[in-house]
Amino acid sequence: MDDVLRELTRVSLGGRELGDVLGEITAIAARAIPGAESVSTTLIRGDKPFTAAFSSEMALAADELQYEQGYGPCVDAGRGGVVLRIDDMHTEQRWPDYVARVVRETNARSSLSVPLPYQGSSIGALNVYSSEPAAFASPDSLAAGLAVAETIAVAVANADAHAQLADQARNMRIAMESRAVIEQAKGVLMAERHVDAEQAFEILRQASQRYNRKLRDIAAGIVAGTQTPR
Known part of the structure; x- marks a missing residue:
């Protein structure tokens, strides 16, 4: 966890395009979150979710399946401000259409979606995927995910402030x-x-x-x- 925090503190937020900053943070998450195989950052603007950064195609494809259907763990985490974890797509009951497709089309078996906190609400989610079941059952995975999500939210707030x-x-x-x-x-x-x-x-x-x-x-x-x- 200390390694994650050290890497995140080295990320320069000022004077850079938001996409570049989110790309760097997402890459750190892919390396540093225990169990992570593929990571993405979903932002929600005007109730429309989109993937602002991703570390590999697994995360992007899994995100886009959810956008297509209008629901799923990353979309629901981003809109609802709640942490959502799937330990095994084969037994998950909450999003039946999504989990059936995501295993077949992306090989993802487990995921962790952490909301991005911003001014008392949520502006999106950090999404972490793995081809292994229960990859994020460890408390360390959630702790690292929360730290990354907070850094992403700060980066977005910084970019919004510069734009204003x-x-x-x-x-x-x-x-x-x-x-x-x-x-x-x-x-x-x-x-x-x-x-x-x-x-x-x-x-x-x-x-x-x-x-x-x-x-x-x-x-x-x-x-x-x-x-x-x-």
């Missing part, structure tokens, strides 16, 4: 550009119609309502009309 900052910066830039062109248009109107700043803005506002166009677009048109073509 980028959106805020972009929106601020757009707002500043809009304000600048509106001020330019007001200056044009003040010079041409001999009005003050408040009256110039009122002219822009009325034109925006009359033509059902954004104030910025009206202003941009006025500014463009004063520029001499080269």
Whole structure:
């Protein structure tokens, strides 16, 4: 368990694409979780699950069987926020259609699905598969899986925070550009119609309502009309 934690603490979260970070963490999970043969990370966005990273085809194929049917241990763990373990697909009763196909099509016999905790809810699941039955019956497997799941959740939260900052910066830039062109248009109107700043803005506002166009677009048109073509 200590080895798992050491590897996870070495993963750099900042300044990288989320897919690259999840790929690295998933690879660590495949090496470090006792019993793991194939590992994947399922994320759920807008109630739609998808595999964001996987260590081998077994995990990807098992995940996609569940997405196709709309249920299964990884989907239910991700949506319900509960740990779900299958010790033997041959005797499992909870997902009969899924377990019948997954053994035949992927050779998976046992699995462990651990939810990804995020702000009091779950945003997906860490999925661990093996071709051996009862591969994850050891408490060590669950402990390692929980540690990996927490690291994945932190990585997703970090990526979301960076995305929000980028959106805020972009929106601020757009707002500043809009304000600048509106001020330019007001200056044009003040010079041409001999009005003050408040009256110039009122002219822009009325034109925006009359033509059902954004104030910025009206202003941009006025500014463009004063520029001499080269």
